[in-house]
Amino acid sequence: MARYIFVTGGVVSSLGKGLASASLASLLQHHGYKVRIRKLDPYLNVDPGTMSPYQHGEVYVTDDGAETDLDLGHYERFTGVISKKSDNITSGQVYQKIINKERKGEYLGATVQVIPHVTNEIKKFISNDLDDEEFIICEIGGTIGDIESLPFVEAIRQFHNDNGHNNSLFMHVTLVPFIASSGELKTKPTQHSVKELRSLGIQPNILLCRSDREIPQEERKKIGLFCNVQDGNVIQAINANSIYEVPINFKNEGLDKRVLEYFNLDTGKEIDLKMWSQVSKHVLDPEGKVTIGIVGKYTGLADAYKSLNEALSHGGIFNNVRVELKWIESESLNESNVFEHLSNCDGILVPGGFGERGAEGKIAAIKFARENNTPYFGICFGMQLAVIEMARNILDIKDANSSEFSNCSNSIVGLMTEWSTSDNNKEKRTEESDLGGTMRLGSYEARLKKNSKIHSIYKNDIINERHRHRYEVNNKFSEEFEKKGVIFSGYSPDGVLPETVELKEHPWFIGVQYHPELKSKPFEPHPLFKSFIEAAKNKTQ
Numbered sequence: 001m002a003r004y005i006f007v008t009g010g011v012v013s014s015l016g017k018g019l020a021s022a023s024l025a026s027l028l029q030h031h032g033y034k035v036r037i038r039k040l041d042p043y044l045n046v047d048p049g050t051m052s053p054y055q056h057g058e059v060y061v062t063d064d065g066a067e068t069d070l071d072l073g074h075y076e077r078f079t080g081v082i083s084k085k086s087d088n089i090t091s092g093q094v095y096q097k098i099i100n101k102e103r104k105g106e107y108l109g110a111t112v113q114v115i116p117h118v119t120n121e122i123k124k125f126i127s128n129d130l131d132d133e134e135f136i137i138c139e140i141g142g143t144i145g146d147i148e149s150l151p152f153v154e155a156i157r158q159f160h161n162d163n164g165h166n167n168s169l170f171m172h173v174t175l176v177p178f179i180a181s182s183g184e185l186k187t188k189p190t191q192h193s194v195k196e197l198r199s200l201g202i203q204p205n206i207l208l209c210r211s212d213r214e215i216p217q218e219e220r221k222k223i224g225l226f227c228n229v230q231d232g233n234v235i236q237a238i239n240a241n242s243i244y245e246v247p248i249n250f251k252n253e254g255l256d257k258r259v260l261e262y263f264n265l266d267t268g269k270e271i272d273l274k275m276w277s278q279v280s281k282h283v284l285d286p287e288g289k290v291t292i293g294i295v296g297k298y299t300g301l302a303d304a305y306k307s308l309n310e311a312l313s314h315g316g317i318f319n320n321v322r323v324e325l326k327w328i329e330s331e332s333l334n335e336s337n338v339f340e341h342l343s344n345c346d347g348i349l350v351p352g353g354f355g356e357r358g359a360e361g362k363i364a365a366i367k368f369a370r371e372n373n374t375p376y377f378g379i380c381f382g383m384q385l386a387v388i389e390m391a392r393n394i395l396d397i398k399d400a401n402s403s404e405f406s407n408c409s410n411s412i413v414g415l416m417t418e419w420s421t422s423d424n425n426k427e428k429r430t431e432e433s434d435l436g437g438t439m440r441l442g443s444y445e446a447r448l449k450k451n452s453k454i455h456s457i458y459k460n461d462i463i464n465e466r467h468r469h470r471y472e473v474n475n476k477f478s479e480e481f482e483k484k485g486v487i488f489s490g491y492s493p494d495g496v497l498p499e500t501v502e503l504k505e506h507p508w509f510i511g512v513q514y515h516p517e518l519k520s521k522p523f524e525p526h527p528l529f530k531s532f533i534e535a536a537k538n539k540t541q
């Protein structure tokens, strides 16, 4: 039987509802339950695909080709459950669907309204496309009190009513701040947030109180009293040293037991979280250190490269080293200052990216890595730019560039206009196609050449990785490149799209057209990140 846990947030944003949901899901898995986690996002964009990373952080791409909220990355990394398109909904999607139906006359003359039409669509989403999951955790984006989230809050209130009160639980994540001048923890913001939630018809069953220090029992009792929550269900969530400690901390605070108790399930089982304690230990107390220079455009916001940060740290966990990231703004980089910025890096990485701004700085970094035997990892845009750099400086095609840029005269990287999907259909695009949702998205197979470096890393002929790109490397120079030791070592199954490139005479120089960071997990680091960090570690030794 499916049980639903709705996670809302109060007081301020960025309290880590996503991590809290993922951590709770992991605990429930340890108790032997099958879980799914879903995200309900109140904004009006259809998906975050067209939003600036500064607005929304990274766009997380699922196997089935959806561009989704970065929290789905946390869910997948913490639970190992592969996220799907059907795990993320936005107001934009809901309204798009309703307006399309309305135009087709499907409402048979009815006035189309937030209640019941919008709320019905949201309720359908919550229980849509499930198998035999025992727990479905639904995180509601935004903060209680926002205008945007009202239909979502109303929908979960109705869902609770429709579905039987014992089958769903409301968990509210709030903040209990410490006010230095009075030397006190303050419960009032939590009280107000719960008051707001209750005015919308929702009585939280569990309060997860974020705090930078221990919340004394007295204060927890007070919160429980004012918020109408059993005091045992007022749970503190003190800032953790590493995100991997969060499941352990939750268990120590009894969150799993409180949830199971609510649903009248067995609370007797003692679970063993060795998996998380081992990962935390490696992160907090490693033996060595490597420095990776990341040359990107959104270096001011770590969330813009969330999965990448995580995947690099997974590579560090595997190699027992701390991975220090040196963020380098690509616009400030050029051939004359590249040494100063990058010479102390043990590895250089150019991540996915879009647009001309900063591209020349990235190319300068790639040239530096290639010529100085510094391990180089190019992801998507980082592969395309590596090919451009090598076309210019190895093949001597001086005007080599990407047709993504305005001044392109020789497109070594060009717009993809047609490609085969896994079910052997053709996807077609033109310059005029919409921007949203029209890239080559999701999981595609690639074939790796035997005796290549990448084959020895994956130890596999066939791989499946997630893509998000509109441009492709032009294959017509592959033979010329090969003569110079630049090998396209992986291709799409039809042999048309270069998927990986590597340099023969270099300790570690690999570019991939896909995003391997999206599939890395702390307890199952991605082979490319394991190998890249190992190469960086070898460089320091």
Ligand code: GLN
Pocket: 351, 352, 353, 354, 355, 379, 380, 381, 382, 384, 404, 468, 469, 470, 471, 472
């Ligand atoms: N801008 C490039 C493209 O669209 C690369 C995209 C990416 O790095 N995700 O093909």
